[in-house]
Structure formats: C-alpha cells, structure tokens
Amino acid sequence: MSHDLRLSIAAELERTRARTEALTDAVDEADLVRQHSPLMSPLVWDLAHIGNQEELWLVRDVGGRDPVRQDIDELYDAFKHARSDRPALPLLDPAQARAYVAQVRDKALDVLDRVRLTGRPLLDDGFAFGMILQHEQQHAETMLATHQLRTGAPVLHAPPPPAAAVPVTGEVFVPGGRFTMGTSTEAWALDNERPAHDVHVPGFFIDAAPVTNGRYLEFVDAGGYDDPRWWSARGWAYRQKAGLVAPLHWISQASGWSRDVFGRIEELDPEQPVVHVCWFEAEAFAAWAGKRLPTEAEWEKAARFDPATGRSRRFPWGDEAPGPDHANLGQRHLSPAPAGAYPRGASPLGVHQLIGDVWEWTSSGFEAYPGFGAFPYREYSEVFLGGDYRVLRGGSFGTDAAACRGTFRNWDHPIRRQIFSGFRLARDAG
Incomplete structure (x- = not known):
C-alpha cells in the first residue's frame, strides 16, 4: 500500500x-x-x-x-x-x-x-x-x-470542447431534507471542507445547466447593465465605477458579440456557459430573471445527494475520479463546453456540469463549518473566513481533477471576474 x-x-x-x-x-x-x-x-x-x-x-x-x-x-x-x-x-x-x-x-x-x-x-x-x-x-x-x-499572439493550444450530446434546459427539483455536507474521509480534502456535518435544506429548484452566453446576452440586450433595478446598491456602485457593460473579454462588433479566448477572437457561442462574470453581475442577472443564486449548501446537495441511497457522493456521477467523459477539467480545452456535453457527469437528479466548465458563484459568504480546525496552517483558509468573500463551487475547465471534488470550496471577492467564473440559478420551491 x-x-x-x-x-x-x-x-x-x-x-x-x-x-x-x-x-x-x-x-x-x-x-x-x-x-x-x-x-x-x-x-x-x-x-x-x-x-x-x-x-x-x-x-x-x-x-x-x-x-x-x-x-x-x-x-x-x-x-x-x-x-x-x-x-x-x-x-x-x-x-x-x-x-x-x-x-x-x-x-x-x-x-x-x-x-x-x-x-x-x-x-x-x-x-x-x-x-x-x-x-x-x-x-x-x-x-x-x-x-x-496577456496581449499578443496566442501561445496556448487545445482542441475545442465536445459538442452537446443531450439537450439540457429548464430546472430540476431537489427535495428538502437533511444531507451530509463536507467530508471527514476524503484523504486530501483541505481544512475548510471539514468536517462532515448534517445540513437541512428545504426543497428548491436549480437550473439543470449553468447560465449560457445566449441567455446572458438576453440580459445585456435588455439593458440589464443600465438598469439599477436589478443591481444591489454595492453592485450598482461597482458597475458604475468599473464601467461594466458585459462579461470580461466580450467584444462588441458590428456583426454582434465575440469573445477573446486566449488571444483568439471567436464568435460568441450561445450554448457555452458564460464565463468571467463577477458575483455582482451574477446577482443582477438572477434578479432580472426572477430567480436567485443558490446557497452553498443547496449547490452541494444538488451536486452530491443521491436520493436513492440518501448518501452524499464524492462527485455528481458517483465516487469514481473524474474522467474525460465526466467533466471539462484540467485544461484539456480552453473554454467551457456547451450545456449537455457531459451527460455521464450528471447528478442522479439530472443536474449537469456541476463539476468543471466554470466556477459557480453561490450566494453564501465563506464561513467555517461547525467543528472546523485550521490545518496545517491558519493562512490557508482561517484568515479568510468571515471576510468579504463569496463561495464558488465546482471548478472550471482550468481546474485540475486533483484540486476539484464535490466538497471543494473556492472563494473570492464579489468584484472578481478575471477568474473562470460563471453561475447557475435557483429558486424556492414554495
């Protein structure tokens, strides 16, 4: 051994x-x-x-x-x-x-x-x-x-992500009840993922796939960046200060929107998850769409809970490590894959692409789990707890499988969008 x-x-x-x-x-x-x-x-x-x-x-x-x-x-x-x-x-x-x-x-x-x-x-x-x-x-x-x-000629190369294999639209109901959040058994889990603990989550609906470029473009075309109704006070102040008009790396041209992808100007793919949006943008889109961002607990329940057994899996598809048929991870591609590209990676409830493609903003701040203990040093997570951070889950196309699992927690300031961040929406069941 x-x-x-x-x-x-x-x-x-x-x-x-x-x-x-x-x-x-x-x-x-x-x-x-x-x-x-x-x-x-x-x-x-x-x-x-x-x-x-x-x-x-x-x-x-x-x-x-x-x-x-x-x-x-x-x-x-x-x-x-x-x-x-x-x-x-x-x-x-x-x-x-x-x-x-x-x-x-x-x-x-x-x-x-x-x-x-x-x-x-x-x-x-x-x-x-x-x-x-x-x-x-x-x-x-x-x-x-x-x-x-960086600016200049492209230097990174990778094949395009796979096309959609199945249609994925709408939302999925996640039944209410308790589930095990976090882990006490994952050998290389980091301190903020520990310990495993039971959490009660009321029933809710969550999008079957992350919000796509095409759907986000509807928000842009509807004047979402110019309407303070959809933005929180902090979000609107930042939108004005930073001059936000679209996701980072989007380019407005006479023929429509395109995107800078590692130095290559590509036509915007409407089926790919939107990427390079900050938390404030995700929050505003959610308000415009009449929904909200999921909490961290909701996201993890959607990603790990198996209603047939009542247990929490390591990954949406089960306990086996991610393979190329499960998720878009490890820089195999240089962009998110279209919704429906990884049917083998779906959760038992039918939620797709929870792992890989884009880090998903949640509504939750970065807080310690009950029984948390800093290990092996305070500076990995403890010093960030309770600050002005929002939790992101699931990893991106640039995240390696070794640093991504159903319990892995990422966090960043709500203004950050140079990261490979996107989101999906949720709503109450009642």
Missing part, C-alpha cells in the same frame, strides 16, 4: 509539474517577468512561489532537510506582498526560478522515497504531498488566467 501510494504521488507530482512547465515555457522571458494585470503576479513569481511552498513543507518540514533558499522566503510569501507590488521585488529571474524549482523537486522526491506516510496528520495518506500538488495545480489555474489577460 505504501509503495503504491508513493508511486501514485510521484506520478501526480510529475504530471502537475508538466503542466506548470507548459504554462511557463509557452512564453518568452519578457512575458514571464511582465505583469499582465495588476490583479495577477508575473508568471515567474508563481513559478518560484510553487517551489518555495514545496520547499517549506516537503523539504524542510516533512523531510527535516536544510533550506535550499531560505533567503527568498519573504519574497514568495503571498501575505507579505500584494500582487500589484511583486514586479518591483528582487525576484529570481526565469533561469534561476527554473533551477530552483528543479532542485527543490529532486529533494522532495528523495523525501517521498524515505519518509513514512503515516503516524502524523501531515503525513497520513500522503496529505502533505497532496496539499502541495493541489497548491501547484491551483497556481497553474491562476497562471492560465494570467495567460487569458
């Missing part, structure tokens, strides 16, 4: 690093050190930060080894320097950063070969290694978002 686990972890670390290298090798050194948006770090900062976290946890903590580059710890501490300030720091240059992460990886793999994967919460089931590879995959998605913000 221990041998198989080590081999599995090593393979996941290698697969994850291959993605990081593909994202950083796709551009030249000037692009690596350039800040493409004040919302994002230079790609070279993300690269060295990935290595620094791996060194801190796997080499120094788990392995008890001497530091590789203790002198750079502060430079790559995400809490010490705002993203907008990072280009001015004395960062490692691209060659130094690549050499550093390679050196750290060699030492981390040596630790993996030698350490016991049991006897300590940080090591049980290889948790520390799972935490670090999830961290790297999360930064890979962040780097993918940076690629979307």
Whole structure:
C-alpha cells in the first residue's frame, strides 16, 4: 500500500509539474517577468512561489532537510506582498526560478522515497504531498488566467470542447431534507471542507445547466447593465465605477458579440456557459430573471445527494475520479463546453456540469463549518473566513481533477471576474 501510494504521488507530482512547465515555457522571458494585470503576479513569481511552498513543507518540514533558499522566503510569501507590488521585488529571474524549482523537486522526491506516510496528520495518506500538488495545480489555474489577460499572439493550444450530446434546459427539483455536507474521509480534502456535518435544506429548484452566453446576452440586450433595478446598491456602485457593460473579454462588433479566448477572437457561442462574470453581475442577472443564486449548501446537495441511497457522493456521477467523459477539467480545452456535453457527469437528479466548465458563484459568504480546525496552517483558509468573500463551487475547465471534488470550496471577492467564473440559478420551491 505504501509503495503504491508513493508511486501514485510521484506520478501526480510529475504530471502537475508538466503542466506548470507548459504554462511557463509557452512564453518568452519578457512575458514571464511582465505583469499582465495588476490583479495577477508575473508568471515567474508563481513559478518560484510553487517551489518555495514545496520547499517549506516537503523539504524542510516533512523531510527535516536544510533550506535550499531560505533567503527568498519573504519574497514568495503571498501575505507579505500584494500582487500589484511583486514586479518591483528582487525576484529570481526565469533561469534561476527554473533551477530552483528543479532542485527543490529532486529533494522532495528523495523525501517521498524515505519518509513514512503515516503516524502524523501531515503525513497520513500522503496529505502533505497532496496539499502541495493541489497548491501547484491551483497556481497553474491562476497562471492560465494570467495567460487569458496577456496581449499578443496566442501561445496556448487545445482542441475545442465536445459538442452537446443531450439537450439540457429548464430546472430540476431537489427535495428538502437533511444531507451530509463536507467530508471527514476524503484523504486530501483541505481544512475548510471539514468536517462532515448534517445540513437541512428545504426543497428548491436549480437550473439543470449553468447560465449560457445566449441567455446572458438576453440580459445585456435588455439593458440589464443600465438598469439599477436589478443591481444591489454595492453592485450598482461597482458597475458604475468599473464601467461594466458585459462579461470580461466580450467584444462588441458590428456583426454582434465575440469573445477573446486566449488571444483568439471567436464568435460568441450561445450554448457555452458564460464565463468571467463577477458575483455582482451574477446577482443582477438572477434578479432580472426572477430567480436567485443558490446557497452553498443547496449547490452541494444538488451536486452530491443521491436520493436513492440518501448518501452524499464524492462527485455528481458517483465516487469514481473524474474522467474525460465526466467533466471539462484540467485544461484539456480552453473554454467551457456547451450545456449537455457531459451527460455521464450528471447528478442522479439530472443536474449537469456541476463539476468543471466554470466556477459557480453561490450566494453564501465563506464561513467555517461547525467543528472546523485550521490545518496545517491558519493562512490557508482561517484568515479568510468571515471576510468579504463569496463561495464558488465546482471548478472550471482550468481546474485540475486533483484540486476539484464535490466538497471543494473556492472563494473570492464579489468584484472578481478575471477568474473562470460563471453561475447557475435557483429558486424556492414554495
């Protein structure tokens, strides 16, 4: 068991690093050190930060080894320097950063070969290694978002997502009652996903698919961005301040709306889920449509609850890990797939594409579950609890399967839309 686990972890670390290298090798050194948006770090900062976290946890903590580059710890501490300030720091240059992460990886793999994967919460089931590879995959998605913000010729390539296989429209009724939210058994689940606890959710309706570009365009064409009736006071103030007129990366042309997709200008696909909208935009659309955003508990019940057994699944389709027929994950494609593209990934109740495609905004703030305990450090989630954040669920086309499951929680400020965010709607049953 221990041998198989080590081999599995090593393979996941290698697969994850291959993605990081593909994202950083796709551009030249000037692009690596350039800040493409004040919302994002230079790609070279993300690269060295990935290595620094791996060194801190796997080499120094788990392995008890001497530091590789203790002198750079502060430079790559995400809490010490705002993203907008990072280009001015004395960062490692691209060659130094690549050499550093390679050196750290060699030492981390040596630790993996030698350490016991049991006897300590940080090591049980290889948790520390799972935490670090999830961290790297999360930064890979962040780097993918940076690629979307860069200007210049396209450098990323992937086949288009699959076409719709079944028609998916309307809404699904989710019966009221208790269900198990969160997890106490998922080996690599992070602290904010824990512990499992029962939650009573009244019956509600939820959209069978995320809101599509075509449906969102109706809101735009109806003057939704110019009508304060649909916006909260904070949302309207932000819409005016930021000059929002459509989702980020939408382009108005004489022939209609198109979209910038990683440097390629493409005709807007009406069947794909809308992406790059902030929480305030999602909230306004919901008001216009006469519905609302689902709560986090409603979203998870729709995604995990199996009415036939009364248990919560790992994923909408069951407990097996996501495959290419279940969900649009892992940067296999560079955009969301049309509604109905993944019928094998639907929930027992018939809710589609809850995993992958777009992160889905919920109405809930980011709060701790009953019995929450920070692990293994407060800065992963505890310091964000209760702040001005809204929870997003389900992952996107840029989220790797290793960092996505039915219990996984993401959070961000309600103004953020550079992330791969969309939404679906819900309404009360009564």
